[in-house]
Amino acid sequence: MLRLFLLSIAILVMQGCTTFKTGGFQNPSFDANSSKQYALPSKDLPVIIQYYTNFDMDSDTDAKTRGSKAAILESISEAINNNNIKFIDYYDTLPDEYIHIYVIQDLPHDPRKAYYNGFRTVSTILNIFSFMIIPAVDVDIENYVKISHIKNNTLQKSQIYTQNNRRYFSILFIPLAPFFTIENSLNESIQASLSEYFKDEV
Amino acid sequence: MKFKYLVILIIVTLTGCSTVRYNTDKNDHFSNKATVFLEAKGGSFSGKSGLKIIKINGLNLEEDLSTSKIEFKPDKYTIEFSSDYTRSIMGDIASMIPLVGPALMVYELKILQSKFEKNIFDLDLKGGHIYLVSFSYNDDDKIVIDIEEV
Numbered sequence: 001m002l003r004l005f006l007l008s009i010a011i012l013v014m015q016g017c018t019t020f021k022t023g024g025f026q027n028p029s030f031d032a033n034s035s036k037q038y039a040l041p042s043k044d045l046p047v048i049i050q051y052y053t054n055f056d057m058d059s060d061t062d063a064k065t066r067g068s069k070a071a072i073l074e075s076i077s078e079a080i081n082n083n084n085i086k087f088i089d090y091y092d093t094l095p096d097e098y099i100h101i102y103v104i105q106d107l108p109h110d111p112r113k114a115y116y117n118g119f120r121t122v123s124t125i126l127n128i129f130s131f132m133i134i135p136a137v138d139v140d141i142e143n144y145v146k147i148s149h150i151k152n153n154t155l156q157k158s159q160i161y162t163q164n165n166r167r168y169f170s171i172l173f174i175p176l177a178p179f180f181t182i183e184n185s186l187n188e189s190i191q192a193s194l195s196e197y198f199k200d201e202v
Numbered sequence: 203m204k205f206k207y208l209v210i211l212i213i214v215t216l217t218g219c220s221t222v223r224y225n226t227d228k229n230d231h232f233s234n235k236a237t238v239f240l241e242a243k244g245g246s247f248s249g250k251s252g253l254k255i256i257k258i259n260g261l262n263l264e265e266d267l268s269t270s271k272i273e274f275k276p277d278k279y280t281i282e283f284s285s286d287y288t289r290s291i292m293g294d295i296a297s298m299i300p301l302v303g304p305a306l307m308v309y310e311l312k313i314l315q316s317k318f319e320k321n322i323f324d325l326d327l328k329g330g331h332i333y334l335v336s337f338s339y340n341d342d343d344k345i346v347i348d349i350e351e352v
Contacts, residue, residue, distance in 0.1 A: 052239070052334055102352055104239070104332060104334075104352065106239070106270070106271050144237075144332055144352075146332075146352055160232075160330060160332075160352075162232050
């Protein structure tokens with residue numbers, strides 16, 4: 001019993017340790033408006049943020065969502081030195097010109113069944129075999145960051161960046177994840193995306 | 203006992219297979235697939251009501267696509283949505299309590315039998331684009347679906 005328990009932990013920890021590294025960073029260019037003549041927007045423009053996650057996404061009061069929102073704000077503020085960075089909820093009417101940053105985080109912590117070998121089934125079986133000691137969750141986090149320059153209600157240029165991140169190995173460790181938290185994941189993706197977007201800035 | 207170790211190892215290995223793709227490959231570049239997110243409301247304790255896809259281009263799916271993210275090849279699709287409810291672990295436990303169980307079933311049936319204002323959409327899903335499918339209830343208690351292209 002003890003050997004089985006220790007082996008379960010060892011496997012899960014090994015798996016966690018081998019998957020927490022940051023995944024590939026992609027920035028597909030598919031925007032028809034992009035051109036070499038395009039001038040990057042000034043970082044002094046208002047920055048308007050939208051955030052979507054499928055992890056307790058309707059729980060605005062939830063600490064996890066609040067933490068992610070704070071991380072997004074902090075990450076963007078670090079990359080863009082601007083006092084006018086706000087979530088879209090703060091605006092009744094949008095400014096004439098602004099930078100729009102849409103952050104989407106896919107963290108499928110969701111008990112709904114999946115098409116292939118569902119997350120629910122796997123985690124349930126894993127829970128049973130670890131005698132419910134380790135309520136395991138194993139998910140890939142994918143962050144999408146879309147940065148758009150809007151002027152007079154018209155899209156000037158937009159670019160989307162995606163990044164895969166680590167999988168958590170146990171639900172118990174999510175709040176205490178010692179290596180790489182949800183906030184770290186967001187921070188890294190946003191910083192990398194903004195850096196890429198403004199790389200040609202003079 | 204060795205068999206148990208082997209089963210644990212196999213299960214742990216399998217646990218990365220939860221991404222849902224309709225007709226894409228896991229190696230497809232982001233710009234060659236359209237990503238659709240389906241909204242779910244509710245918490246870890248109350249259970250989640252949400253949307254699922256039951257038909258694509260008029261064909262019933264072998265299994266409902268009720269996960270939160272689905273990837274499609276860029277193309278035009280006619281997609282039919284239906285309502286979905288997933289009981290939470292707390293709900294599972296509560297359902298075993300007399301009176302609470304039947305009340306919970308009535309609640310779930312009400313959600314699952316909700317009518318839609320419109321639940322069939324013709325969508326031109328583009329590669330590298332993300333589609334957020336959310337829902338709300340109108341004054342007649344019908345579900346109104348909103349699809350936002352990001």
